[in-house]
Amino acid sequence: MTNYQSESLMAVQANVKFRERLNKGFAIAGLGIIVVSVLILLLLVLGMFFQGIGRLTPQFFLNFPSRNPEEAGILSAWVGTILVMSVTAIISVPVGIASGIYLEEYARKNWLADVIEINVTNLAGVPSIVYGLLALGLFVYQFKLGQSILAAGLTLALLILPIVIVTTRESLRAIPSSLREAAYALGASKWQMIWDHILPYSLGSIMTGIIIGLSRAIGETAPVITIGALTFIAFLPDSPFQDFPKNVFAWLFAPFTVMPIQMFNWVSRPEPEFEVNAAAAGTVLTVMTLSMNGLAIYLRYHFRKGIKW
Amino acid sequence: MSETPISSSASQIYTFKQARVLRERIIAAVLFLAAFSSVATTIGIVYILLEESWQFFQQVPVLEFLTGTEWTPLFQDPQYGIWPLLSGTLTTSVVALALAVPLGTIVALYLSEFANPKFREVVKPALELLAAIPTVVYGYFALLFVTPALQVIFPNLPGFNMLSAGLVMGLMIIPSISSISEDAMRAVPLNLREGSYATGATRLQTALNVVFPAAFSGVISAYILGASRAVGETMIVAVAAGLQPNLTFNPFSEAATITAYIVQVSLGDLPHGSLEYQTIFVAGLSLLVMTLILNIIGYFLSRRFREIY
Numbered sequence: 001m002t003n004y005q006s007e008s009l010m011a012v013q014a015n016v017k018f019r020e021r022l023n024k025g026f027a028i029a030g031l032g033i034i035v036v037s038v039l040i041l042l043l044l045v046l047g048m049f050f051q052g053i054g055r056l057t058p059q060f061f062l063n064f065p066s067r068n069p070e071e072a073g074i075l076s077a078w079v080g081t082i083l084v085m086s087v088t089a090i091i092s093v094p095v096g097i098a099s100g101i102y103l104e105e106y107a108r109k110n111w112l113a114d115v116i117e118i119n120v121t122n123l124a125g126v127p128s129i130v131y132g133l134l135a136l137g138l139f140v141y142q143f144k145l146g147q148s149i150l151a152a153g154l155t156l157a158l159l160i161l162p163i164v165i166v167t168t169r170e171s172l173r174a175i176p177s178s179l180r181e182a183a184y185a186l187g188a189s190k191w192q193m194i195w196d197h198i199l200p201y202s203l204g205s206i207m208t209g210i211i212i213g214l215s216r217a218i219g220e221t222a223p224v225i226t227i228g229a230l231t232f233i234a235f236l237p238d239s240p241f242q243d244f245p246k247n248v249f250a251w252l253f254a255p256f257t258v259m260p261i262q263m264f265n266w267v268s269r270p271e272p273e274f275e276v277n278a279a280a281a282g283t284v285l286t287v288m289t290l291s292m293n294g295l296a297i298y299l300r301y302h303f304r305k306g307i308k309w
Numbered sequence: 310m311s312e313t314p315i316s317s318s319a320s321q322i323y324t325f326k327q328a329r330v331l332r333e334r335i336i337a338a339v340l341f342l343a344a345f346s347s348v349a350t351t352i353g354i355v356y357i358l359l360e361e362s363w364q365f366f367q368q369v370p371v372l373e374f375l376t377g378t379e380w381t382p383l384f385q386d387p388q389y390g391i392w393p394l395l396s397g398t399l400t401t402s403v404v405a406l407a408l409a410v411p412l413g414t415i416v417a418l419y420l421s422e423f424a425n426p427k428f429r430e431v432v433k434p435a436l437e438l439l440a441a442i443p444t445v446v447y448g449y450f451a452l453l454f455v456t457p458a459l460q461v462i463f464p465n466l467p468g469f470n471m472l473s474a475g476l477v478m479g480l481m482i483i484p485s486i487s488s489i490s491e492d493a494m495r496a497v498p499l500n501l502r503e504g505s506y507a508t509g510a511t512r513l514q515t516a517l518n519v520v521f522p523a524a525f526s527g528v529i530s531a532y533i534l535g536a537s538r539a540v541g542e543t544m545i546v547a548v549a550a551g552l553q554p555n556l557t558f559n560p561f562s563e564a565a566t567i568t569a570y571i572v573q574v575s576l577g578d579l580p581h582g583s584l585e586y587q588t589i590f591v592a593g594l595s596l597l598v599m600t601l602i603l604n605i606i607g608y609f610l611s612r613r614f615r616e617i618y
Contacts, residue, residue: 013558019511019513019514020511021541022317022511022513023511023513024355024511025425025513026418026419026513026516027419027423027513029421030415030416030418030419030420030423031419031420031423031424033412033415033416033419034416034419034432037412037439037480037483038435038436038439040480041439041442041480044450048446048449048450048561051541060385063575064586073431086497094343095343095346098340098341098343098344099338099340099346101343102337102340102341102343102344103339103344106337106341109343115348116344116345116347116348118430119347119351122346122351122604123347123350123351125537125600125604126354126541126597126600127537127540127542127543127568127596127597127600128541128543128597129541129543129568129571129572129593129596130354130358130541130597131352131354132571132575132589133358133571133589133593134350134354134357136356136575137357137358137360137361137590138353138357141581142613158350161347161350162347165344165347170391171418178462188331189333189334190337191332191333191336210503212369212441214442216441219441219443219444219445219545220443220448220545221444221445221544222444222544222547222568222572223445225572225575225576226572226575226589227575228549228572228575228579234418260443260445260544263446263449264445264448264544264547264548266447266549267445267448267452267453267548275340275453278449278453279449282445282446282449284447285443285445286442286443289441289442289443290438290441290442292441293437293441294438295440297434297437297438299576303574
């Protein structure tokens with residue numbers, strides 16, 4: 001009898017030990033996967049960095065692309081990126097924030113609000129190249145904007161609009177309704193309440209969404225290729241002050257290239273000398289997007305910490 | 310004299326109120342228009358894709374498009390069968406998901422059930438940073454680092470192949486799968502876990518038998534999102550998988566995906582309105598239909614498995 005009991009006790013103990021071991025094994029596997037995948041990516045990024053570092057001279061930033069890999073630079077690419085991003089920001093920021101305000105503060109529960117709501121969610125899942133096709137058909141040919149900075153900026157603005165809308169809504173939702181009621185109690189109208197109170201309080205977290213959206217737009221290649229960005233540009237668009245004030249908006253209609261397209265062009269060339277240029281351009285691009293995202297994460301953390309309602 | 314100021318100030322208040330109501334209405338209308346722009350975007354996408362595809366199907370029978378096994382629209386004797394592009398898209402996506410689904414799930418289970426909260430707070434944003442690297446940079450990794458590394462193991466692997474494109478794509482979508490799954494797992498109420506622990510289950514048993522099934526509808530949404538990102542991903546496959554439409558499901562061979570084909574044609578000078586111009590819209594429409602089907606499947610699966618706690 002006692003023998004039987006101690007045997008079953010041993011069996012239970014063995015079972016517990018076995019399950020504990022499985023448990024520990026899984027924990028190690030989980031941690032291992034995280035560490036290994038971060039390490040692999042770190043290795044890839046560092047590999048790219050060390051391959052490209054030799055080309056990261058001031059000349060690289062000041063030269064136009066060239067057939068000679070030693071002389072080729074990214075001047076037209078980074079200038080193009082800045083110009084396209086300005087258009088994207090000027091369009092997507094006000095429209096995105098306004099949509100977010102409408103959906104969160106104004107929309108009544110009816111079918112139209114539901115349609116807009118479902119639509120924003122679905123747009124976030126549409127592949128970016130489909131936006132490129134929309135832009136090619138609509139902006140380039142129907143609206144006759146041509147293969148221009150304006151068309152590219154509009155395209156990327158539409159692409160990141162769902163991101164801006166969703167983060168705006170989340171930031172507005174985080175503001176307690178007692179603040180809204182306090183503003184109403186003093187006789188503020190709805191818009192006064194939003195503009196003077198709710199928006200200033202939520203601006204910090206709205207910023208994170210804008211930065212994340214813009215950093216996504218900087219890295220996007222496919223939609224910009226689709227509308228016909230050139231891969232080889234050896235000139236800059238006219239400055240708005242040249243021939244002032246007649247040609248202030250001429251740059252909007254200039255042909256352009258952007259950083260990811262310049263890199264794509266170099267990666268897909270057969271000559272291995274251009275690989276180094278691709279690595280250098282990739283390093284610049286990665287530093288740009290990672291630092292923007294880092295800033296966004298920092299801002300999110302900062303604003304969550306600082307405000308206690 | 311004594312009466313006029315009162316009545317004028319009363320009428321002033323009245324016009325002030327009127328002006329205020331009017332201004333509020335205008336603002337609400339402007340905000341509504343901004344929110345409606347997302348619906349307009351969707352209408353634009355569907356209109357452009359259907360319009361150009363309609364033109365295409367005037368010249369190419371739908372049956373030939375859906376059943377053809379050769380895709381050579383740019384050749385002398387053009388063939389318009391979508392299958393080679395579909396097989397490339399499906400193969401790269403399956404490779405990516407075969408890597409990202411198990412690893413993403415393990416990472417999510419680890420972060421939600423095993424890791425201590427401080428570690429989680431650091432790791433989650435760090436993993437999300439990985440998703441911020443531009444996809445053209447991932448394409449560069451796949452072509453210039455991962456393919457040569459794989460060629461050491463598989464000496465017959467061609468320079469362009471779907472395996473390395475798919476693997477790098479999988480690495481890219483692990484963070485989004487794990488992040489969304491982890492959110493779903495953490496939403497599982499604590500008393501379910503406590504019940505499980507009370508019966509003597511280990512953390513691993515609780516995670517696999519209680520938390521994972523309870524969070525399954527959310528986890529499914531994460532998988533579907535990963536799948537539609539893989540299907541729509543463009544630059545990695547355009548750089549690393551090759552541009553040769555090939556009816557094969559063998560990941561060790563070169564093939565073009567739908568998105569890579571769109572990029573390839575867009576890089577050339579497209580005569581507007583030509584049949585080759587229309588092919589990219591047909592390809593885009595197929596892509597949109599694929600992501601739509603995925604979303605519908607996801608919707609029904611997550612409804613089917615929704616647990617009510």
